[in-house]
Amino acid sequence: MTTIEKVKIEDAEELLEIYGPYVKNTAVSFEYEVPSTEEFKKRIENISAKYPYIKAVTDSKIVGYAYAGTFKDRKAYDWSVETTVYVREDCKRNGIGKMLYDALEKSLAGMGVRNLNACIASLSKEDAHLNDDSCRFHEAMGYSLVGRFHNSGYKFGCWYDMIWMEKIIGSSEEPTEVKFGEWDI
Numbered sequence: 001m002t003t004i005e006k007v008k009i010e011d012a013e014e015l016l017e018i019y020g021p022y023v024k025n026t027a028v029s030f031e032y033e034v035p036s037t038e039e040f041k042k043r044i045e046n047i048s049a050k051y052p053y054i055k056a057v058t059d060s061k062i063v064g065y066a067y068a069g070t071f072k073d074r075k076a077y078d079w080s081v082e083t084t085v086y087v088r089e090d091c092k093r094n095g096i097g098k099m100l101y102d103a104l105e106k107s108l109a110g111m112g113v114r115n116l117n118a119c120i121a122s123l124s125k126e127d128a129h130l131n132d133d134s135c136r137f138h139e140a141m142g143y144s145l146v147g148r149f150h151n152s153g154y155k156f157g158c159w160y161d162m163i164w165m166e167k168i169i170g171s172s173e174e175p176t177e178v179k180f181g182e183w184d185i
Contacts, residue, residue, distance in 0.1 A: 004103040007053040012040040014062045018088050027121045027130040027160050030153045052107040054182045063091040067101035074175045078178045080115035103185050114170030122161040129156045145169045146158040
């Protein structure tokens, strides 16, 4: 059975085991070097102070994680976030990403967030470092394409486009204040 739990600082090394292959072997992440454990701990601390940072656990092992982050650092954007999800390579296509995003969305809605945004690497055709899985996953989760930035990232000797996808989870009425740091799963 898989459970969804809050990420703890102590999870940094296990999360890096999931994230590292995405950095080293894919254009899913545009980082060139895998962050250090200390850097990743700081990221967890900074993000989870304001937004949900969650993990999927199966048989006491972290098999995926997801979090939300600041979309743009201006007050008027408080109701919008950028979402991120990573699943252990050998655990893909088992519903873990969906479980994580469902829990993340519920937490964000409870905080008063209205817009979910995903920034996804894209190429006109698949290559050894990127496929269309992330776009298809987000479409299945109810996100829609809103824009494409051409040749905006360079990795593995290739230019990659970035696409932005969004999902609206709140009303367009006068918003209530977003309750930063007040999230639960």
